[in-house]
Amino acid sequence: MLALKTVRQKHEVSPELLRLLDEFRRMVNVCIAVGIEENVSSLKTLSLRSYHRLSRDMPSYYRLCAISKATGILHNHRKAKKKNPRTRFPCARKLMLTTCYGFKIQNGLLRLPVRPRHYVYVKLNSHTLRVLSGLNVRSVTLTRESLSISYSKETVEIEPEGYVGIDRNLDNVTSASSDGTVKTFDLSKATRIKADYRVVKSQFRRNDVRMRTQVFSKYGGKQRNRVHPLLHHASKRIVDEAKTRRYGIVMERLTGMRRLYRRGNGQSRNYRSRMNGWSYGELQRQIEYKAGWEGLRVIYVSARNTSRHCSICGYKTLEGTERQLWCPVCGTFLDRDENAARNLAARGLRFSPNGPPGEAMVEEREPENATLILKVDGGKLSR
Ligand SMILES: [Zn+2]
Numbered sequence: 220m221l222a223l224k225t226v227r228q229k230h231e232v233s234p235e236l237l238r239l240l241d242e243f244r245r246m247v248n249v250c251i252a253v254g255i256e257e258n259v260s261s262l263k264t265l266s267l268r269s270y271h272r273l274s275r276d277m278p279s280y281y282r283l284c285a286i287s288k289a290t291g292i293l294h295n296h297r298k299a300k301k302k303n304p305r306t307r308f309p310c311a312r313k314l315m316l317t318t319c320y321g322f323k324i325q326n327g328l329l330r331l332p333v334r335p336r337h338y339v340y341v342k343l344n345s346h347t348l349r350v351l352s353g354l355n356v357r358s359v360t361l362t363r364e365s366l367s368i369s370y371s372k373e374t375v376e377i378e379p380e381g382y383v384g385i386d387r388n389l390d391n392v393t394s395a396s397s398d399g400t401v402k403t404f405d406l407s408k409a410t411r412i413k414a415d416y417r418v419v420k421s422q423f424r425r426n427d428v429r430m431r432t433q434v435f436s437k438y439g440g441k442q443r444n445r446v447h448p449l450l451h452h453a454s455k456r457i458v459d460e461a462k463t464r465r466y467g468i469v470m471e472r473l474t475g476m477r478r479l480y481r482r483g484n485g486q487s488r489n490y491r492s493r494m495n496g497w498s499y500g501e502l503q504r505q506i507e508y509k510a511g512w513e514g515l516r517v518i519y520v521s522a523r524n525t526s527r528h529c530s531i532c533g534y535k536t537l538e539g540t541e542r543q544l545w546c547p548v549c550g551t552f553l554d555r556d557e558n559a560a561r562n563l564a565a566r567g568l569r570f571s572p573n574g575p576p577g578e579a580m581v582e583e584r585e586p587e588n589a590t591l592i593l594k595v596d597g598g599k600l601s602r
Pocket residue numbers: 529530531532533534546547548549550551
C-alpha cells in the first residue's frame with residue numbers, strides 16, 4: 220500500500236513564478252472549457268481533445284498536469300451537477316500549479332523549469348528538508364503564498380490485534396480500546412473558538428456580498444489556524460496509541476450526519492450549531508492519513524444506537540440520564556461516551572476475519588435514508 224503525506228511551507232512567489240502560475244491556471248481553464256464543450260471528463264479523452272490547444276511554449280509536463288487538474292475539477296462539477304442542476308460553470312480561480320514531473324530537489328533548493336532549460340529555484344526550509352529526507356517526492360503544488368510537497372512511502376498493513384473505537388461528543392472525543400483502556404481528549408477549546416467566530420460573523424452587518432466573502436474567508440482562515448493544531452494534537456495521540464498496541468481504528472461513518480442535528484429534532488439551537496460546526500470530518504481525515512502512514516487499518520461503521528446498547532452484555536435498550544447509563548441486565552453503570560466508544564470498537568471487530576462469528580449476524584440492516592433520522596414510534600421520541 221502506498222501512503223501519502225504532504226509538507227507545506229510558506230513562501231513568496233517571484234514575478235517569474237507568478238507568470239507561470241497564471242499561465243497554468245489559464246491552461247486548466249482552457250481544458251475545462253474543452254471538457255464542458257465536448258462533454259468529456261475522462262483523463263484520456265480530455266488529453267486527446269485539449270492537448271494541442273495548449274500553449275506550445277509550456278513544457279509538456281505542465282500541459283499534462285493542467286489536463287489532469289482540469290479532469291479533477293470536471294469530475295467534481297459532474298458530481299455537483301447531479302445534486303443540483305443549476306451548478307454554475309466550473310473554473311479554476313485560485314492561482315496555483317501542481318506538477319508531478321520536471322522538478323528536482325538538490326542542495327536544499329527546489330528547481331522548477333519555467334521554459335525548457337530555464338529554471339527558477341525555491342529555497343526549502345530546514346523542516347521541509349528534514350521531513351523529506353529519504354522519502355519519495357511525488358508532486359509539488361505552488362500557490363501564491365505556499366509551497367506543498369507531497370511524498371510517499373510503501374507501507375504494509377498491520378493485521379489489527381484489536382480495535383480502538385473513537386466516539387465524538389460535544390466537547391471531546393473518547394477512545395476505547397479492545398483491551399479496556401479509555402481516553403478522553405478534551406477539545407472544548409476548539410468548539411469554543413468556533414463558537415466565538417460564529418458570534419463575530421453573525422455581527423457582520425454590511426449588505427455587500429463581496430466584502431462578506433472576503434471578511435468571512437479571512438475569519439475562516441484564522442479559525443482554521445487555531446483549530447487545526449488542536450485536532451492534530453488529538454489525532455496524533457490517538458494514532459500513536461493505536462500504533463503501540465498494533466490496533467485498528469474504528470470511527471463513525473459520517474454520511475447523513477447533518478440530519479441528526481437539525482431543526483425540529485428537539486435539540487437546542489446552540490447544541491445543533493455546535494454539533495454541526497464540529498470539525499469531526501477534519502479529525503477523521505487527519506486520523507486516516509496518519510494511520511495510513513503507519514499501516515494501521517481504519518474502518519468506518521454506522522454509529523447507530525451506540526449509546527443505547529450495553530457494551531458489556533449487549534442488552535439493547537439502555538435508558539439513562541444525560542451522562543450515565545444503567546444496564547438492567549448486567550447491572551453495570553456506564554459512562555455514555557465510554558459506552559459508545561466501546562460499542563464502536565466492538566463493531567470494528569466484526570470486520571476482522573477472526574472476530575466473533577455470531578456477532579457478524581447481528582449487523583442491523585438499515586433502511587435507505589432512515590439511518591440517522593429521528594423516529595416517532597408510539598408517540599415516544601427516540602433516536
Ligand atoms: Zn449490560
